[in-house]
Amino acid sequence: MSQSISKLHQILSTGEFAVTSECGPPRGANKNVILKKAELLKGKVHAVNVTDNQTAIVRMSSISACIHLLNTGLEPVMQMVVRDRNRIALQSDILGAYSHGIRNILCLSGDHQTFGSQPDALNVFDIDSMNLIRTVKDMRDEGKDMSGFALDDPPRMFIGAAANPFADPFDYRVIRLGKKINAGADFIQTQCIYNIDRFKAWMHMAQEEGLTEKVYILGGVTPLKSAAMAKYMKNKVAGMDVPDALIQRMSSVPKEKASEEGINICIETIQQLREIKGVHGVHIMAIEWEEKVAEIVRGAGLIK
Amino acid sequence: MIVGEQKPIPEIMKTIEPYKKLLILGCGTCVKTCFAGGEDEVATLASALRLACKQQDKEIQIQEVTVERQCENEFIKEAANAVKENEAVLSLACGAGVQAIVRLFPKSPVLPGINTTFIGIQESHGVFIEECQGCGNCGLATFGGICPVTRCSKKLLNGPCGGSKDGKCEVSKDIDCAWQLIIDRLKTLGQLDNLKKYIPPKNWRTSISGGPRKLIREDHII
């Protein structure tokens, strides 16, 4: 890919430390929610992920919220999960998204619907996230859809995938990363990093396999608001690893200072991430706390 | 085996409401093994229904019959007289058994007495677990003999999602993560390389997705 596909691609390919963040669409059709979040993030980050019915709760579609962001001049990363749509709908939405100017996609499995507000729903999982990555790549590089049909103006997407260095089985996590890269992932956004040692161990393994040369890795961070949130993340959120020392640190400060401490931890983590070879950027997930992204970005000295 | 579970009595009471002469028809194969529809369960259910009817001042005559296999005509025919003598059949067989009765006795109302749950095995005494979805395109050879289509909550074919923790699935601590099992087993078999293989999108045409399935064995057609 000699020519940059998206602004995010361009930032990463020139070696600049990329900063992405997240925007959750509203549980309603109010586009002002998106516009407000966009206002908070504009000029602070290079691109903004738009979640796709995260935690299996019905929200405005990722694709339409991405279009609202585009209209404000922000660059979206459209998240796409394979939980709710079969291969026909997925491909169709990729074509539609591209036609609207969406240039980044993050291919995900999606949280299981039993976590959400409509656990009685039927899930789809026609293809998995690995297949979705390959599909987007084939559309871009071969110009064909899954049936082999040559597309009129094939979508050229910068393809992202997720990686969770903290889930089990640990040894397998790097194999899976390699598989995603082979399938076509150009960039990776990781699960929230609280256990930096484990993250380093994973990065080390990835480097030994030569994977960090083949993909841009953005480390995920989420600022903690309180000790209670830290505990909740540790115990209730699937695939999260929050060390006890961190929970203690959050508990050791007075309640009213807790969120400040959370921001400090987040900034320190970003600084540590910048020192790790093979880390190309940071993905700041401050869900419903978008106003703090600017502070974190400034604190970590990321975007002037 | 096909695993099933008896429906709650109040639900059964509602469906048998219009009838005064009822045949409870058990099946001596799968549903007997999972304690849902064999001879013993037929007897217990019959007593429970008689009692419930009595309490509601409802008049009822219940006949109890169990055949060897309710999904095969040869065995169902043994119950032909009993079916004809009653106003309705409450079948304790799986959904296939219920519909086999429907095919053979077009004039008799046939009511399901159990919920057919899955194709599975008895993991430990009294604990049944789903093992197969009947997708019509078996890939067990690739996955060390553990089926991700059935046992992974997201049907993932290319490895575990980010929710796998301590061998358990993100959906519930009571569910083993299929991918942990697959990886452990491939390790044992020395086939870890299978994990690196890209598994292309599954062809679901052979599954229920392709429409109700029919299998024709030319060599057995008379």
Ligand code: SF4
């Ligand atoms: S935790 Fe394991 S079984 Fe559950 S959805 Fe993820 S990979 Fe599948």
